Amino acid sequence: MTTTQERALPAVEAAEVPLVERVLPPPGGGRLATVAARSLPVVPIVGAVLAWHLLTWYDVIAWVRFDKIPGPLDVYHSLGAQLGTAEFRQHVVSSLRRILSGFVLAGLVGVVVGIGIGRSKAVAALLRPLIEIARPIPAIALVPLAILLFPTSEQGIVFITFFAAVFPVTVATIHAMKTLPLVWMDAASTLGAKRRQVLFHIVLPGAMPAIFSGLSVSMGVAWICVISAEMISGQFGVGYWTWMSYSLLDYAGVVAGMLTIGAMGFTTSWLIERLGRRVNRWLPGEAR
Amino acid sequence: MSPAAITTTDAGAPVDLDHIRIDYPDGPAAEVDLRVEPGEIVMLLGPSGCGKSTILRALAGLQPIAAGAASIDGLVHNGPEAHCAMVFQEDALLPWRTARRNVEFALAMRGVPRRERKQLALELLDQVGLTPFADHLPKELSGGMRQRVQLARTLAAEPRVLLMDEPFGALDAQTRLDMQRLLISVWQQRRTTVLFVTHDVEEALLLADRVVVLTPRPARVARIVAVARPRDPDAQLQPEFARQSKEILALLGHGQLPSTEDLKD
Numbered sequence: 001m002t003t004t005q006e007r008a009l010p011a012v013e014a015a016e017v018p019l020v021e022r023v024l025p026p027p028g029g030g031r032l033a034t035v036a037a038r039s040l041p042v043v044p045i046v047g048a049v050l051a052w053h054l055l056t057w058y059d060v061i062a063w064v065r066f067d068k069i070p071g072p073l074d075v076y077h078s079l080g081a082q083l084g085t086a087e088f089r090q091h092v093v094s095s096l097r098r099i100l101s102g103f104v105l106a107g108l109v110g111v112v113v114g115i116g117i118g119r120s121k122a123v124a125a126l127l128r129p130l131i132e133i134a135r136p137i138p139a140i141a142l143v144p145l146a147i148l149l150f151p152t153s154e155q156g157i158v159f160i161t162f163f164a165a166v167f168p169v170t171v172a173t174i175h176a177m178k179t180l181p182l183v184w185m186d187a188a189s190t191l192g193a194k195r196r197q198v199l200f201h202i203v204l205p206g207a208m209p210a211i212f213s214g215l216s217v218s219m220g221v222a223w224i225c226v227i228s229a230e231m232i233s234g235q236f237g238v239g240y241w242t243w244m245s246y247s248l249l250d251y252a253g254v255v256a257g258m259l260t261i262g263a264m265g266f267t268t269s270w271l272i273e274r275l276g277r278r279v280n281r282w283l284p285g286e287a288r
Numbered sequence: 289m290s291p292a293a294i295t296t297t298d299a300g301a302p303v304d305l306d307h308i309r310i311d312y313p314d315g316p317a318a319e320v321d322l323r324v325e326p327g328e329i330v331m332l333l334g335p336s337g338c339g340k341s342t343i344l345r346a347l348a349g350l351q352p353i354a355a356g357a358a359s360i361d362g363l364v365h366n367g368p369e370a371h372c373a374m375v376f377q378e379d380a381l382l383p384w385r386t387a388r389r390n391v392e393f394a395l396a397m398r399g400v401p402r403r404e405r406k407q408l409a410l411e412l413l414d415q416v417g418l419t420p421f422a423d424h425l426p427k428e429l430s431g432g433m434r435q436r437v438q439l440a441r442t443l444a445a446e447p448r449v450l451l452m453d454e455p456f457g458a459l460d461a462q463t464r465l466d467m468q469r470l471l472i473s474v475w476q477q478r479r480t481t482v483l484f485v486t487h488d489v490e491e492a493l494l495l496a497d498r499v500v501v502l503t504p505r506p507a508r509v510a511r512i513v514a515v516a517r518p519r520d521p522d523a524q525l526q527p528e529f530a531r532q533s534k535e536i537l538a539l540l541g542h543g544q545l546p547s548t549e550d551l552k553d
Contacts, residue, residue, distance in 0.1 A: 187380040282384040
């Protein structure tokens with residue numbers, strides 16, 4: 001584990017360099033100061049791993065107990081062993097499939113419903129109350145219902161993910177409808193744009209920044225729900241695998257599962273971020 | 289300037305505001321009776337908040353007309369019409385489209401086939417002197433350049449009446465002068481009817497055939513001043529320019545009304 005982190009770090013660091021240098025005082029401190037500044041992000045990570053290693057190595061018991069907690073080396077070996085197996089890859093793939101199905105569905109429904117509510121009083125009157133009633137229910141509370149409703153646990157998990165992810169996108173889209181500058185609509189209609197053309201050429205692209213911030217929130221809650229649902233009712237998936245490791249007293253496996261989930265969450269969020277930057281590169285704050 | 293340059297499709301249409309009234313929720317915003325000749329440049333001048341922009345918005349179909357009738361080329365119109373395109377003061381460009389793609393948007397709305405749009409858009413951008421910036425996003429352009437793109441985009445709609453709502457109001461003096469020259473050269477090629485809202489007396493006298501001075505809200509026609517020598521490059525040096533400028537300023541409440549014979553229409 002330590003090595004994977006250390007290997008990943010230089011890349012992150014390199015991307016950050018211009019920022020760090022801008023923060024730095026101008027030359028004078030010279031090379032030493034630059035090296036110090038560049039190593040700043042590494043220090044806490046290395047420190048945390050070191051503390052983890054020492055606490056577990058010496059089985060420290062001081063109110064919290066580290067005697068059963070696997071150390072970084074155990075986790076590293078467990079992760080190394082698991083990553084090579086087809087079974088583990090199968091778990092990763094099945095989690096990814098669930099999250100993508102639920103998330104894509106939520107994105108589409110959220111945008112369509114959000115635009116409908118934001119632009120039509122009738123649709124707002126029709127759907128807003130239902131949404132406000134359903135929204136506060138944590139998606140994970142729907143697990144028993146999902147088990148009863150759907151023939152397979154697979155569909156149930158996708159449903160729960162969808163339920164969790166749909167509201168952030170919907171709400172973000174509704175707000176976007178209210179903040180679109182009217183002059184864009186006015187300009188389009190004096191140029192002869194019809195309602196439909198205004199929707200596709202003005203409203204949708206103009207709402208993309210808000211939609212993407214909704215999507216990144218959705219991605220976060222979607223992961224929480226997929227993993228929790230898998231732990232409760234799954235037959236595959238990283239959440240299921242992590243919980244099984246716990247049941248089998250394979251604690252290093254539990255942490256390896258956690259880290260895998262973290263890595264997948266990071267990757268999907270990063271992809272959304274990248275896509276959002278590309279779509280919204282026209283924003284004043286985005287370099288081209 | 290030669291009459292041969294005037295094409296029938298581009299030539300301006302007459303505009304007739306027949307005792308129109310435009311209402312805001314809290315009362316009348318404007319009550320205007322005005323006829324504009326085809327190809328004429330009419331400047332609407334009035335104190336800020338008097339409702340001069342509202343008159344343009346009503347003509348563009350963005351604001352309902354409560355009473356009376358607005359007709360363009362003899363046809364009473366209601367709802368947004370492409371033959372009455374508008375240049376706005378603020379950034380009305382679509383920020384996610386490059387200059388060229390903004391112009392292409394207007395061409396698409398006019399129904400120009402996709403394969404012809406790029407060439408036409410580039411020609412229009414060339415007319416406003418922006419060829420090197422065709423592929424720039426609005427955020428990468430200066431205020432003056434953005435207004436040039438807006439002008440090109442509006443011309444792409446081939447309007448017979450060009451509505452301009454303080455289009456140069458946010459620009460610095462030099463850029464504003466350049467834009468005024470550009471507008472005149474475009475107008476000389478196309479002879480579009482222009483209704484132009486401004487609060488700048490000098491700008492009004494430099495560009496107009498006639499200056500319509502409006503009262504505070506609700507906007508009514510206070511006086512129509514026919515410019516002695518419209519768009520004469522040396523106009524500012526003539527005593528007539530100073531006299532008319534003083535007359536208009538007096539109507540707007542700055543200084544004394546000169547006691548010369550009025551140029552009422």
